Amino acid sequence: MSALVLMVLGLGAFTAGYLLYSRFISEHIFRLDSEFRTPAHVQEDGVDFVPTNRWVLWGHHFTSVAGAAPIVGPAIAVIWGWLPAFLWVTLGTVFFAGIHDAGALWASVRNEGKSIGALTESVVGQRARSLFMIIIFLLLLMVNAVFAIIIARLFVQHPTSVIPAWFVIAVAVTIGYLLYRRGVALLWPSIIGVTLLYASMFVGNEVPLSLPESVFGLGPAGIWVVILFTYAAVASLLPVWLLLQPRDYINGLQLFIGLGIFFLAVLIARPDVVAPMINSSVPEDVPSLIPLLFVTIACGACSGFHGLVSSGTTSKQVDNEKDVRFVGFLGTVGEGSLALAAIIACTAGFATLGDWEGYYTSFGAGGLDAFVQGGGVILASIPGISESFGQTLLAVMAILFAATTMDTGVRLQRYIVQEAGTIYDIPALTGKGLSTILAVGCCLALAFGSGGGGEGGLIIWPLFGTTNQLLAALTLLVLSVFILKQGRPTVYTLAPFSFLLFMTVWALLTQLRGFYENEQYFLLGLDAVILVTAIWVGLESLSALRKAASESSESSA
Amino acid sequence: MPKTMPNSGVKGRFSVILIREWERQMSASGCCGRLEGDFLQRRGERCFPERRAVMEAMGPLYRDLRSRYGDEVEIHVVDPRNLFTIFALILRDARTHSLSAWKALRTLFRIPVTGVVVNGQLLARGRWPEFSELKEVLGDPKATREEVVSGLA
Numbered sequence: 001m002s003a004l005v006l007m008v009l010g011l012g013a014f015t016a017g018y019l020l021y022s023r024f025i026s027e028h029i030f031r032l033d034s035e036f037r038t039p040a041h042v043q044e045d046g047v048d049f050v051p052t053n054r055w056v057l058w059g060h061h062f063t064s065v066a067g068a069a070p071i072v073g074p075a076i077a078v079i080w081g082w083l084p085a086f087l088w089v090t091l092g093t094v095f096f097a098g099i100h101d102a103g104a105l106w107a108s109v110r111n112e113g114k115s116i117g118a119l120t121e122s123v124v125g126q127r128a129r130s131l132f133m134i135i136i137f138l139l140l141l142m143v144n145a146v147f148a149i150i151i152a153r154l155f156v157q158h159p160t161s162v163i164p165a166w167f168v169i170a171v172a173v174t175i176g177y178l179l180y181r182r183g184v185a186l187l188w189p190s191i192i193g194v195t196l197l198y199a200s201m202f203v204g205n206e207v208p209l210s211l212p213e214s215v216f217g218l219g220p221a222g223i224w225v226v227i228l229f230t231y232a233a234v235a236s237l238l239p240v241w242l243l244l245q246p247r248d249y250i251n252g253l254q255l256f257i258g259l260g261i262f263f264l265a266v267l268i269a270r271p272d273v274v275a276p277m278i279n280s281s282v283p284e285d286v287p288s289l290i291p292l293l294f295v296t297i298a299c300g301a302c303s304g305f306h307g308l309v310s311s312g313t314t315s316k317q318v319d320n321e322k323d324v325r326f327v328g329f330l331g332t333v334g335e336g337s338l339a340l341a342a343i344i345a346c347t348a349g350f351a352t353l354g355d356w357e358g359y360y361t362s363f364g365a366g367g368l369d370a371f372v373q374g375g376g377v378i379l380a381s382i383p384g385i386s387e388s389f390g391q392t393l394l395a396v397m398a399i400l401f402a403a404t405t406m407d408t409g410v411r412l413q414r415y416i417v418q419e420a421g422t423i424y425d426i427p428a429l430t431g432k433g434l435s436t437i438l439a440v441g442c443c444l445a446l447a448f449g450s451g452g453g454g455e456g457g458l459i460i461w462p463l464f465g466t467t468n469q470l471l472a473a474l475t476l477l478v479l480s481v482f483i484l485k486q487g488r489p490t491v492y493t494l495a496p497f498s499f500l501l502f503m504t505v506w507a508l509l510t511q512l513r514g515f516y517e518n519e520q521y522f523l524l525g526l527d528a529v530i531l532v533t534a535i536w537v538g539l540e541s542l543s544a545l546r547k548a549a550s551e552s553s554e555s556s557a
Numbered sequence: 558m559p560k561t562m563p564n565s566g567v568k569g570r571f572s573v574i575l576i577r578e579w580e581r582q583m584s585a586s587g588c589c590g591r592l593e594g595d596f597l598q599r600r601g602e603r604c605f606p607e608r609r610a611v612m613e614a615m616g617p618l619y620r621d622l623r624s625r626y627g628d629e630v631e632i633h634v635v636d637p638r639n640l641f642t643i644f645a646l647i648l649r650d651a652r653t654h655s656l657s658a659w660k661a662l663r664t665l666f667r668i669p670v671t672g673v674v675v676n677g678q679l680l681a682r683g684r685w686p687e688f689s690e691l692k693e694v695l696g697d698p699k700a701t702r703e704e705v706v707s708g709l710a
Binding site for chain 1 (some may be wrong): 575577581604605607608612613615616617618619620623633634635636637638639640641642645646665666667668669670682683703
């Protein structure tokens, strides 16, 4: 089958979902009201609360939710064949993520622009709020380890990406200095920065850099993990304007350029999908499709992170409540498109089925490597782009997203350690030095605790997806309780909530057994903690829904 | 910098674009780079204190504009990382207010991280102008303050 058909079907499903389902939800469940005075108007202060044009707001929202994760998940999940991943991305985007993201936005708009964390407390209760914070902590713990391993593997598989990925730091620091300290206009440094980045890709393409096979008993990926965490530790100590903020500009431009070039290339190349529709001969270590598919692809189908964005800043800028549909649902569609691109790259970018199988030799083995490999082949259909340059471009794009997240992740973990130091009166922990070492130490323990000298860390990915889905489930619970209290049908939020929670618990139990059998006790412990949290979410939901139902029936009586 | 805009006869509404960054990480960093909110809220700290300071410094100017001009002026607050939207707004304003292509391009290439664009032309860069400076360009509000306030409510 032509990948073009897959692209048209996917984009068609998103369009139909937006035109039909989102309209139904907006009119009958959320009952969006153009007369409702949004927090942007009621609390208008020109600082946090600002009524914003829906196109402007969509631009803010989409660039905030997109990232590396909607590429990684689908790239791993196509090992089960392209159909399951395609169905989960399209249906998940419409029936799960759409209502989740727009719902979080709507609930926040209806509750004075409160964040989903604060809403959890006010709508469900104090215990649920604690639960929310635990889930966030677990996500932070894993995100760094996962992304370090992803970058390390890309460096090993695509050594042409090493020079541009590190060179971009110099570019970002220069842009940061020019923008924030010299007050230079935005466009010139951006154009020059992106041009230099692309020039460095040409250099990288000619001069691939590989690490020695073994240093202190560590393989190349393991060494890269150590180097990356050293980098993240240093970067997290720098002022944000110097590196993190300018990286934001480069990433934003890369997102639009990369996505635009990729879909253009698919239109030109019209490659055939060589991966099987359903892979009946998966490698031995690949877990069962159900439930693992639903936690392997989180971002790109349904992601709890989006609730944080929707309720964090977006809700404070909604001008007209009816814009919730446009901004919330279409932001999700943007992310779904990124996941769709990843599926196409990983299934149609190979010459033969044998080539594809050569990449997907074990669970997590294909992943971003396959995305870069396959995507590079598709990009080569654009005149002037060679296959290896296309691969370098995609590898660098994914690395930039992931590295920026690592910088923030380590920074936040350091804050948490510092907070613990303050609470428990341990002065040594309140400073930046020891707290950073501890934060990075936790991440390294997780990265290497997964085995393989830091190289087998993609085993963590489903656990990361599981926790992300738990966050989404919690947001859907908040939404369900809120809707129930208003006496409206809850099936459209409770059904995805129940599905996600059920699949999450099932996936955790499946992985628990796997970790035990493989004697991966560190991951076993982590899995157990997440499992307890998931059960807690389940119990909390029963209690909250029962209470809300009785309140609703009392008020109607 | 023109003291008064060339289009004071105005075909369309006055348009003011206030450019400044939101205090959070944004562009494609992406779904996983936004965890700071709730954690830091508890500590009362900010991940991006410099950005926050810029946001808070813009507040009085925004409120002055809204309270004095109400709907006479269309105000957009845009994050500079949302570059494509800024482009679209400036090009639209340039067309509405009959600016030459050269002037529109000039504005595009001078977009700052922090600044003010009025009717497609850059008024201030790297600073928030005094309200009087804006008033000089926009002219006196047509409605009385009481009318504006009641209109906003």
